[in-house]
Amino acid sequence: MAASPSRFQWQFDWKSVLAIVLILPILLTLGFWQLGRADDKAALLADFEQRRTLAPVAIGDVEGYENYLPVYAVGEFDPQQYWLLDNRISHGRFGYEIMAVFTLADGRKLLVNRGWLAGDPSRQILPRVEIPVGQVKISGELYRNSEKAFSLGVEQVADTWPRRQQWLDLDDLAAEFPALLPTTLRLAEDSIGAMEIERMVVNVAPAKHIGYAVQWFAMALALGLIFILRNSNLGDVLKRRKSKESKEQ
Template sequence: MYRFLASTRWIGWLLLVCLVAVAFAFLGNWQMDRREQALTEISHVQRNFDAAPIPFAQAKPLFGQLPADGKWTPVTLEGSYLTEDQTIVRNRISGSRPGYEVLVPFRTTDGTTVIVNRGFLPIGNENAGQPDSIPAPPAGTVKVQVRLKASEPKLDRGAPEGQLASIDLPAYAAKLDYPIATGSYGLMFLEAPAPATAPTQLQRPEEDEGPHLSYSFQWFAFGVLVFIGFGYAAKQQARINREDREEAAEAALRGEGPVLHQAHRMRKRPKKLVRRDGTPTDEAEEDAYLDELERRASQHGHAGRPDAG
């Protein structure tokens, strides 16, 4: 009944279905990976964001290289800002608003210089391409509490003089004439003494894993559905073939030519009946089968009629 599945056409359809299912499985796994990344980020926020700050002496290695589980670790710094070397980072977003973030080198009491991100500034109205003003950090000795984030990758785009395209600490270090820690920077959330004005503090990261799990289930379901669709199509073809055989057999018993299924009655004879290797095509074999049925039915009907006269 299902011998037609061994034909070239149906094998081709099966290979296509398998290819589509593999693509859907890949997309499902991709969404699962994205969900795993989101859950990891949430765990870092929940574990570190509200923890008690640790002293710089203990956190100093983290400024050289920040491990993944060290993200958002609060640290207390004591020293002074090097205001003359501050810069801004362009194309930043905070609360759906575009703007800039302010980076200022901070020299600790032990002589190490780290980078502090003092917060967000909206796009200016007076001068295009820069904020209207940049609030100055506190002068003199300052105590600052920051949360650590890793240096960002270098972007394939430039920035105007005095700005950076991303928080790429090695690129920032190349603009300075003294060494800085390039493994991580501190996102400021408290300064003492507090200045009269300061950039807006960046918002707490959202603890939402997103729709990745439901999306992955959808892709996996699509992968199963293509096989179900293939099975349904094969079942329908088997039904059509069975009905053709039954109708042909009944017509033969009545001494009539075969009654073809509508799908076959509407079928056009193929223009190409032989493959390149000389073997008949699937359509040619099907035509030969139907022609044989017609011939047998015609012989049966002729034999069953008495000769005239």
């Protein structure tokens, strides 16, 4: 006895089955990955908001070097040893991020992010960097980026100072500066030695990650609906049901 055309039936198409088996897990994985990124960014923002209200402590008393912890340090900027991190754009302007070596009173070294400085767009002339002279007290927040910088090749590092580079890696600097602390100090706007400061806690807000997740899940849902329509008579069943209801009215 033939099945009634008004009843729901499956008739699998191997191409669409293969497509949903391969693509659907990817779409769902990307969606959940974006939700995880949203949670991570929300935690970072919560950490930042919590620690920024704390009173600054002497960096010599710090043990864990937690990101965004307000600290102050007493020492001297090295007049020669500093880096110009290349291709840092601020409000459409070309410039550099200035990273300086700061020697603490106990002899240890601290890498200090002084902020942004405008540069020559032709990159022919390095900008003149003012260096505070003598012992000074600086303040800001601790920060160490846990993400590795992306590069298409090995960067050639000059031996002379100042050094123009794309990025810095604290682990790589440990050999050259054995007494270097395992963190950096990002100067506060009102600190001695600060340049143009524009801090960004997260590059993508949690809400945007959630929006991306919704898009991936929507694509997964659309793929699932297409699979059902191509492998069943659901479309015909719905049409017949709607036609029957119209006739009965």
